[in-house]
Amino acid sequence: MFEGHDPYLVALSVVIAILGGYTGFGLAARIRGTPGVSRRVLLAGAAAFLAVGIWTMHFVGMLAAPIPADTVYLVLPTIVSFLICALVVGISLFFVSIGEPSLRRVISSAVLLGAGIASMHYVGIHGLAGDFAIAHDNAMIFLSVLVAIVAAYGGLRAFLARQDGIRLIVSSIAFGFAVSGMHYTAMAGMHFAALSGEAHHHAGGLAASQQILSVVAASLKIIIAAGFLLSLVPDPRR
Secondary structure (H helix, E strand, O other), rough: OOOOOOOHEEEEEEHHHHHHHHHHHHOOOOOOOOOOHHHHHHHHHHHHHHHHHHHHHHHHHHHHHOOOOOOEEEHHHHHHHOOOHHHHHHHHHHOOOOOOOOOOHHHHHHHHHHHHHHHHHHHHHHOOEOOOOEEHHHHHHHHHHEEEEEEEHHHHHHHOOOHHHHHHHHHHEEEHHHHHHHHHHHHHHHEEEEEEHHHHOOOOOOEEEEHHHHHHHHHHHHHHHHHHHHHOOOOOOO
């Protein structure tokens, strides 16, 4: 699954997903006891941090992958992948944070969250452009989605447990495994095929190089780290 990947970037991508999950779930844990507008702000902040964690993990994982050197990233699919992720994560958190978290609601949220993670991944992969074609193994697509849903369910169940400190740690770790497990399982089923000279594919629309993506990913990593550190500051009202 990790053949040819940079092990340090792989480890960094998993850590990013876990930190994003911890920060996002930490904000979501305060939703129930917060009234009115503040509740919506917390929900938006939690969804944003989880989405940024997922998105950044994905593209750090792409930087770790042995992809062709001349690969560029189409901006429109890349942005759409983030918007899909933020929307789905927000809806999923809304289901489990508002009202009674019944088993049906948790399962629905886990399916939605897992499907959102997978959708973000494959839309983001669609943004890769270069002199190659990309093929996916159907079995690995199914397995990657299943990994995301099962791990997301575990993360949500841990998040809804009663132990405040432990639940955030367990849910964030499960969330990190959901995101990174789905990504690397999908990458294991993805294959690059060189195109013939007559069939070269040229990127259409605005595109960004891997160097630009590295700068964007580094900036988002700083945001996630800052949010994580702020989440550790004790709340004087508690």
